[in-house]
Amino acid sequence: MRRHRCHQAIRSESDTGSETEAETMKCISCKEEYGSRDAGTCKECYEEASETEEELKREIEDLKAKLAFLRFGSPLDHAHRGSSTSAPFFPDVVLVPSDDGSPGFPPVPVPANKAVLVNRSPVFKAMLENEMEESRSGTIKVSDVSYDALRAFVNYLYTAEACLDEQMACDLLVLAEKYQVKHLKGYCEKFLVSKLNWDNSIMSYAFGHQYNAKLVLDAALSLIIxxxxxxxxxxxxxxxxxxxPKLVVEIYEAFLSKQVNTAAPKDCSMKS
Structure with a gap:
């Protein structure tokens, strides 16, 4: 079983000079000395750490069980594009993409439940709780989005899970910003920051600015500077x-600001 770092021990030689006296170990947790030369901590602290580890494992398993219980069944759990429903699912609203990637065919709707949409997005809440067209018709038209992105978006509202690549992360971030799904937006931002490099930094900066993605914006700007x-x-x-051109001006302003701050005295309180 892995031992906690705080339970490492420090060896200390006896200062009596006796060759027969055994080395002692000092436990960093309790500061007590003990005679074992093999253990990494004293027996009491080791047992206490083991009990804590087991307790944390039980808590994690309990949280996983609660999440599984509270998790809504996603439309993707019940049906695939073009196939029949494979499990009970009772949608009361559909989301229709403007572009589902099938020229010559009508867009394929993504089924959902109003209760889930209302609880995940304040924008959907406003649409569906008021006498708007979407509430009366049970159809929400989503512009400038592919079927795959819309399906992944709805799936995330049910499961808080998404399989991302850079394009999907951008598409989902746009939807998250539009419908104010903060958790998804943060998830996509962190992924895009992890993929940031010099080659995509300028595009990422412009993208972050357009969709108010502060994490992406700041990381890209820092790399550019x-x-x-x-x-x-x-x-x-x-x-x-x-x-x-305003974005270019902002880049140069940020660069000049950094130069000024770097050149400034470290202790501004010192008088010349």
Whole structure:
């Protein structure tokens, strides 16, 4: 069983000089010395740590059981695109994408439950609790989204799970921002930050600015500022300069601000 770092021990030689006196170990937890040369901590602390570890394991298992109990069955658990329902599912609303990737065919709706949408999104709540068209018709049209992204979005509202790549993370972040699903937005932002590099930094900066993704925006801006000498050589820089010159100005302002802060005295309270 893995031992906690705080239960490491420090060996100390007896200062009596006796060759027959055994080495002692001092437990960092309780500070008591003990004679074992093999154990990493005293017996009492080791047993206490083991009990704590077992208790934490039981708590984790209990939380997993509660989550499984509270988890709504997702539409993806019951049906796949183009197939019949494989388990009981009682949708009372459908979300229709504007683009489902099937030219010549009508968009494929994604079934859902109003109760789930209302509890996950204040935007859906406003739509469905008031006498709006979506509430009367039971149909919510979602513009500028593919079927796959919309299906993944609805699935996340039920399960808090999503299989991400960079494109899907961007698509879901856009939906999360539009429908104010903060948990999903944060999840996608962290994923995109983990994939951030110099090649996609300018696009990520513009994307973060457009959809109020502060984590992405700040991480991308920091990377750009650290590589300012390479900035003007990028095609994306020229495109950004033509499309949204205000963002380029903000980049240079942030760069100059960092230069000023770096050059400032460390102790501003010192008088010359």
């Amino acid at each position: 650290d590589n300012m000498y390479r900035l003007t050589k990028r095609e994306e820089y020229i495109e950004l300069l033509e499309k949204d």
